[in-house]
Amino acid sequence: MTPLKYVRPESIEQALEQLASGSALGGGTTLVPRRNSLETVVDLQGLGLADLEVSAGKVVAGAGCTLQQMIEAEGMIIEELAETCRREASWNLRNMATLAGAVLACDGRSPLVAALLAVGGKAVLAGGETLDLDELLDRRPLPTGTLVTALQWKAKASLRYEQVARTPADRPIVAVAIGHTDGSAHRVVLGGFGARPVRVPRAEKALAAEDLRSASEAAAEAYAQAGDVWASAEYRAHVAGVLVRRLAAELVTGAGKVRGPSEGKGRTPGEARDNVPSETKGKV
Numbered sequence: 001m002t003p004l005k006y007v008r009p010e011s012i013e014q015a016l017e018q019l020a021s022g023s024a025l026g027g028g029t030t031l032v033p034r035r036n037s038l039e040t041v042v043d044l045q046g047l048g049l050a051d052l053e054v055s056a057g058k059v060v061a062g063a064g065c066t067l068q069q070m071i072e073a074e075g076m077i078i079e080e081l082a083e084t085c086r087r088e089a090s091w092n093l094r095n096m097a098t099l100a101g102a103v104l105a106c107d108g109r110s111p112l113v114a115a116l117l118a119v120g121g122k123a124v125l126a127g128g129e130t131l132d133l134d135e136l137l138d139r140r141p142l143p144t145g146t147l148v149t150a151l152q153w154k155a156k157a158s159l160r161y162e163q164v165a166r167t168p169a170d171r172p173i174v175a176v177a178i179g180h181t182d183g184s185a186h187r188v189v190l191g192g193f194g195a196r197p198v199r200v201p202r203a204e205k206a207l208a209a210e211d212l213r214s215a216s217e218a219a220a221e222a223y224a225q226a227g228d229v230w231a232s233a234e235y236r237a238h239v240a241g242v243l244v245r246r247l248a249a250e251l252v253t254g255a256g257k258v259r260g261p262s263e264g265k266g267r268t269p270g271e272a273r274d275n276v277p278s279e280t281k282g283k284v
């Protein structure tokens, strides 16, 4: 086995230099099994990228936040998003796996990435560039030397997520996340197949017109070729259509309204699943 060089930079500048010839090490849950193909790993833990804060109307989660940290950040992360972190991996893995690692290593079966796309997540790169999560996923594999420092999304977010899997704890065969943030239209995301969860613009347009049937048909069509060893395309297309129609119906009846932090009273049972993080700063 080739000896592995391990470095642990203490600053972003140092990390960027070392990433020119090494692989970023978040929690290592994806990287470690590839150990034989690695020469140098750059452990990001010394960079102070594990803070989670709500500031200026945004949730800003450091790239090094663990998935478990997101779950334990009571009041900062909306409940539905925290739930998708829980679905991402078991407790042991969630304590190691980082937010950036989960996004960069994801395939279509990632509940968390489907949810982050639905709430309009953005990635911040070292150097200051901010890009939509959609674009970050399209850029994978990232060019050598790229360092994600944080992920962010608007604090006033609303999310609905449903999945069908072999067991309640398994990864989805079909997942649907529908979300929106203050002032935005609904984003409809399908997961459970392929290289990454995908947005379905036609379903989004139909939902904006409250045309649930067309939203459902657009989702089914988006998965019309989505067959693999886990499920046939016919099955996925059908389930995607059903889940979109179900979640969209909840939204159209008012259960998916975005609320401000002070608007907590008088919720309908459906609305009770929404909540908005309070303006909070600091580590979790």
Ligand SMILES: Cc1cc2nc3c(=O)[nH]c(=O)nc-3n(C[C@H](O)[C@H](O)[C@H](O)COP(=O)(O)OP(=O)(O)OC[C@H]3O[C@@H](n4cnc5c(N)ncnc54)[C@H](O)[C@@H]3O)c2cc1C
Pocket (backbone or CB within 6 Å): 023, 024, 025, 026, 027, 028, 029, 030, 031, 032, 044, 063, 064, 088, 089, 093, 096, 097, 098, 099, 100, 101, 102, 103, 104, 105, 106, 107, 108, 109, 110, 146, 147, 148, 149, 171
């Ligand atoms: C048994 C098992 C099953 C899994 N099944 C699935 C599955 O079915 N679908 C799915 O989507 N995921 C799956 N995962 C992935 C899981 O969600 C990820 O392993 C985990 O979240 C990755 O996080 P990490 O911090 O450990 O990443 P690491 O392993 O540390 O890194 C993952 C990748 O991201 C890069 N990276 C990490 N942080 C940064 C950064 N800040 N900037 C730039 N690059 C960075 C690394 O160089 C590496 O290429 C599975 C994982 C395990 C262990």
